[in-house]
Amino acid sequence: MVLETAPKLPVIDLSREDLKPGTSSWRSACNDIRLALEEYGSFVAVYDKLLASDFRKKVFDALEELFDLPQETKMKNVNPKPAHGYMGKISVLPLHEGMGIEYATNLEECEKFTKLMWPQGNHQFSEIAHTYANIVAELQQLVMRLLFESYGIEKHYESHKGSTTYLLRFLKYRKSQTDRTNLAFKGHTDKSFVSILHSNHVKGLELRIKDGDQWLYFDPSPTSFVVIAGDVCMAWSNDRIQSCYHRVIVDGEEVRYALGMFAFLNGTIQTPEELIDDEHPLQYKPFDHQELLRFYQSSTAQNKGDRNMMKVYCGV
Ligand SMILES: O=C(O)CCC(=O)C(=O)O
Numbered sequence: 123m124v125l126e127t128a129p130k131l132p133v134i135d136l137s138r139e140d141l142k143p144g145t146s147s148w149r150s151a152c153n154d155i156r157l158a159l160e161e162y163g164s165f166v167a168v169y170d171k172l173l174a175s176d177f178r179k180k181v182f183d184a185l186e187e188l189f190d191l192p193q194e195t196k197m198k199n200v201n202p203k204p205a206h207g208y209m210g211k212i213s214v215l216p217l218h219e220g221m222g223i224e225y226a227t228n229l230e231e232c233e234k235f236t237k238l239m240w241p242q243g244n245h246q247f248s249e250i251a252h253t254y255a256n257i258v259a260e261l262q263q264l265v266m267r268l269l270f271e272s273y274g275i276e277k278h279y280e281s282h283k284g285s286t287t288y289l290l291r292f293l294k295y296r297k298s299q300t301d302r303t304n305l306a307f308k309g310h311t312d313k314s315f316v317s318i319l320h321s322n323h324v325k326g327l328e329l330r331i332k333d334g335d336q337w338l339y340f341d342p343s344p345t346s347f348v349v350i351a352g353d354v355c356m357a358w359s360n361d362r363i364q365s366c367y368h369r370v371i372v373d374g375e376e377v378r379y380a381l382g383m384f385a386f387l388n389g390t391i392q393t394p395e396e397l398i399d400d401e402h403p404l405q406y407k408p409f410d411h412q413e414l415l416r417f418y419q420s421s422t423a424q425n426k427g428d429r430n431m432m433k434v435y436c437g438v
């Protein structure tokens with residue numbers, strides 16, 4: 123149950139004109155982001171870049187058009203990595219359908235996906251997916267830059283940015299006519315470094331803050347993006363940041379459309395030495411993100427849900 127008295131997620135405005143390196147608003151954004159991620163594993167970023175030229179409406183119209191395609195077409199979105207390709211009626215989540223474009227900041231990848239869905243072509247869709255992916259990648263990079271700077275490790279930021287790739291997922295949720303459950307996406311932590319979620323006006327995303335047993339609900343708005351720390355960020359940060367446990371509930375009759383941008387890293391991931399000290403002894407050995415995904419994939423359903431999976435995989 124979501125308690126009426128539940129605290130709200132921190133909200134951080136990243137659209138401000140004066141948010142420039144070296145300014146006091148930049149320094150306070152650095153601080154706010156680190157505190158939010160350390161205390162909540164998540165925050166709401168206010169970012170207005172979808173609003174220009176009615177672009178946000180085009181995004182959700184495109185999602186509707188995509189999910190209206192026949193089931194056998196959507197099932198052509200195949201990717202062996204976990205939660206990268208089509209998930210839907212074939213999965214154990216009857217209320218949830220998802221599709222994904224890996225490396226979505228590249229136009230060719232968006233075109234490849236579009237060609238699978240619309241062999242006759244749909245130039246507009248690939249443009250929209252590509253533009254959306256790049257807007258949200260820019261937001262993710264801003265968040266990372268602020269976070270690295272607040273830890274005093276800005277010298278590592280460019281290489282981090284250079285090794286980041288993005289999976290864009292399109293999500294649709296609706297109330298089931300037959301099932302009694304309203305749990306559309308069961309509680310989990312993401313295997314990404316960070317994830318950025320955006321949805322239409324329909325509520326559903328709930329998040330649990332560190333060590334708490336209360337669910338906080340997210341109230342969507344056209345300029346709100348939920349930034350969620352994934353398990354990889356938790357290991358990288360030496361447990362300073364806890365990955366955020368979250369789920370999706372569908373209650374009403376309205377269809378919920380959402381988009382998730384998941385950041386993954388190439389190459390070996392290790393905790394920067396600046397984040398290791400007497401108070402924070404090293405918790406995780408260096409690891410590879412793709413191998414972590416394979417480990418996750420080969421785990422039993424029970425281990426997949428284990429909050430200690432990172433410790434089992436690469437704990438010191
Ligand atoms: O639909 C959402 O807002 C959340 C989706 C999600 O948690 C995921 O795809 O990992």
Ligand SMILES: [Fe+2]
Nearest residue numbers: 310311312368
């Ligand atoms: Fe998730």
